[in-house]
Amino acid sequence: MGRSPCCEKAHTNKGAWTKEEDQRLINYIRSHGEGCWRSLPTAAGLQRCGKSCRLRWINYLRPDLKRGNFTEEEDELIIKLHSLLGNKWSVIAGRLPGRTDNEIKNYWNTHLKRKLISRGIDPQSHRPLNAAATSTPASAVTTTIPTTTPKNICTDFTNSVDQKPNIINQSNNTTDSSYDETKCNSGTTTEETKPLEISQKTSQQLMINLELSIGLPLHTKTTDHISSAESTASYNFLAALSPPPTAAVPVTAAAEMVAKTVCLCWQIGFQGGGQSCGKCKTATGFYRYC
């Protein structure tokens, strides 16, 4: 027995959206805000599934969307983030303001895969294609990223130090510099070997619980079980993924800010200046990605 359908399909439109439907959706969200997608179509007078409305808004109608071609910097950032995160398109999208997960996913499948292949890099493992073909058994060297099932990332990160799908170097400056490398080193002749270098280097370093770093605040009463080392590791990872602190917000201050006003929108790159967006806090006091 499957789930009941999310909406009455017999009375919902499908396929391309008309201008009138777009306008209705825009008008409704402007006056009522996002949320409660299930009831939105009825309230807005749309004969659409709530999921369809949500998708249309997020992927096409949202006012903060950046249309147009991806820049070289964005390309490199996506590649880098994909090497770290796998097919976590929503998380990757969070690092690219104005871009949607769907857009990035499509761009990856149509452009970046080919780009990597042309560089001689396997788009799944981010390792050189010839090396991927003659790779050692997984039990011997497991430095590739389990992109096929993103869940493996957090599982491996959390539970295993021996398995090293992908990690951040914490013992030197590579963590702090990873963001800058992404921004600054695109197009260099050595760039194409970086993903492998990262994997090889970091395979000897400390593991990080990636999901923890992204999904939970670092210091709340409910996360006291997290050790200080883990918290530090999480912050270091965030530092790698987050925009570099501005002069007005030095690293230590930024860390404090993360600890106090944990808005994950900000952590993963939304422009918020460290302010909570107000939509992240759940009823139980946790913060979530929104």
Add this chain to the structure above:
DNA sequence: AACTAAAGCAACCGCGGGGAT
């Protein structure tokens, strides 16, 4: 100019996570 193949992209589908009851 007409046809076909390939590429690009918007939208849909099904599933899993997590809050509410």
Add this chain to the structure above:
DNA sequence: GATCCCCGCGGTTGCTTTAGT
């Protein structure tokens, strides 16, 4: 603790546009 319900995500589909012959 079990169940229900909603939201969001990733994978896939299919339509439209562009390039090639």
